[in-house]
Amino acid sequence: MLFNRNKKAGALIALAASAALMLSGCASGSSTAPDNGDSDNGSSNNGGSSSSITFLPKNLGNPYFDTSSKGGKAAVAEFGGVFNEVGPAEATPDAQVSFINTATQQGVNGLVVSANDPKAICDALNEARDAGVKVVTFDSDTNPECRDLFVNQATAEGIAKVQVDIISEQIGDAGQIAILSASANATNQNAWIDLMKEDLAANHPNIELVEVVYGDDDDQTSFEKTAALLQTYPELKGIVSPTTVGVAAAARYLSTSDAKGKVALTGLGTPNQMREYVEDGTVAEFALWNPEDLGYLAAYAAEALISGDITGATGDTFEAGKLGSYTVEEGGSVLLGEPYRFNAENIGDFDF
Numbered sequence: 001m002l003f004n005r006n007k008k009a010g011a012l013i014a015l016a017a018s019a020a021l022m023l024s025g026c027a028s029g030s031s032t033a034p035d036n037g038d039s040d041n042g043s044s045n046n047g048g049s050s051s052s053i054t055f056l057p058k059n060l061g062n063p064y065f066d067t068s069s070k071g072g073k074a075a076v077a078e079f080g081g082v083f084n085e086v087g088p089a090e091a092t093p094d095a096q097v098s099f100i101n102t103a104t105q106q107g108v109n110g111l112v113v114s115a116n117d118p119k120a121i122c123d124a125l126n127e128a129r130d131a132g133v134k135v136v137t138f139d140s141d142t143n144p145e146c147r148d149l150f151v152n153q154a155t156a157e158g159i160a161k162v163q164v165d166i167i168s169e170q171i172g173d174a175g176q177i178a179i180l181s182a183s184a185n186a187t188n189q190n191a192w193i194d195l196m197k198e199d200l201a202a203n204h205p206n207i208e209l210v211e212v213v214y215g216d217d218d219d220q221t222s223f224e225k226t227a228a229l230l231q232t233y234p235e236l237k238g239i240v241s242p243t244t245v246g247v248a249a250a251a252r253y254l255s256t257s258d259a260k261g262k263v264a265l266t267g268l269g270t271p272n273q274m275r276e277y278v279e280d281g282t283v284a285e286f287a288l289w290n291p292e293d294l295g296y297l298a299a300y301a302a303e304a305l306i307s308g309d310i311t312g313a314t315g316d317t318f319e320a321g322k323l324g325s326y327t328v329e330e331g332g333s334v335l336l337g338e339p340y341r342f343n344a345e346n347i348g349d350f351d352f
């Protein structure tokens with residue numbers, strides 16, 4: 001059930017609906033389309049909380065996480081807490097440990113983390129939890145025993161399927177493709193890649209996945225890996241890059257290469273990073289969710305834990321401001337919504 005029919009109209013209806021929700025201040029479920037980034041930043045402090053909540057993305061300097069932190073900051077301002085963002089420059093497996101330890105020493109109430117590795121930060125997170133810090137993972141989970149809740153952007157199956165669907169549509173369901181991923185240990189990308197492989201094997205027998213390469217969510221590394229893929233596989237028909245950093249770097253490479261228009265590219269991108277490549281014809285369609293909403297929801301989830309409204313048990317429900325009411329599902333996860341397809345028809349509706 002991907003949100004891919006009558007895209008522009010659908011997006012506009014969803015935008016109008018989310019604007020109406022914001023105006024009425026009422027909370028009744030989440031929209032399936034991302035909002036356009038023009039939403040209220042929640043700078044008004046209208047809550048009674050004094051929670052200090054620290055966001056720890058995979059790395060700093062990634063527009064995706066700038067956007068999720070923007071949403072987190074808006075939420076924290078709404079309930080009156082104190083927001084902070086810290087993080088490493090590089091998305092390496094244990095680079096987040098020292099930031100977790102510092103936050104624990106500072107006595108923050110909540111940590112909201114996108115994990116570079118499912119295990120490497122577990123001990124540090126569990127020490128934080130022993131010290132009373134509520135730990136919410138978002139975007140990229142740890143092993144479940146290392147956090148109180150995981151705020152998931154969309155189902156892993158849905159995220160995998162939308163990318164396989166798009167690439168197979170673009171290459172006539174046949175030929176060689178490669179995957180340009182983030183870092184080799186990233187929980188989220190690895191889960192999506194496993195499911196993409198299953199979908200390809202089961203439903204697309206004429207597509208051959210020749211290699212998975214890793215750009216480490218670093219622009220230059222991803223750019224170079226794209227160049228290498230094109231050189232190694234002259235018959236390559238398509239690249240799938242399930243990372244906003246990777247897909248933008250690959251698009252930049254393709255846009256000035258002979259492969260432009262010959263090698264299809266899709267993946268998970270932000271509209272602002274991909275706009276010029278959709279407009280110049282390098283990329284026809286890609287997918288994502290709204291990272292701002294993801295950060296906003298994760299902050300509200302942390303606050304619900306801190307205030308004791310929920311413990312993270314299956315069936316717990318909490319209110320997440322303008323996004324409405326959410327329920328904790330099996331495995332301690334909370335689901336934001338569905339992935340969304342962006343293309344030339346609708347990209348102008350979005351600004352994030």
Ligand code: RAM
Nearest residue numbers: 064182242243244245268
């Ligand atoms: C990058 C990061 C992030 C992922 C997005 C799609 O920004 O790897 O974890 O969710 O891409």
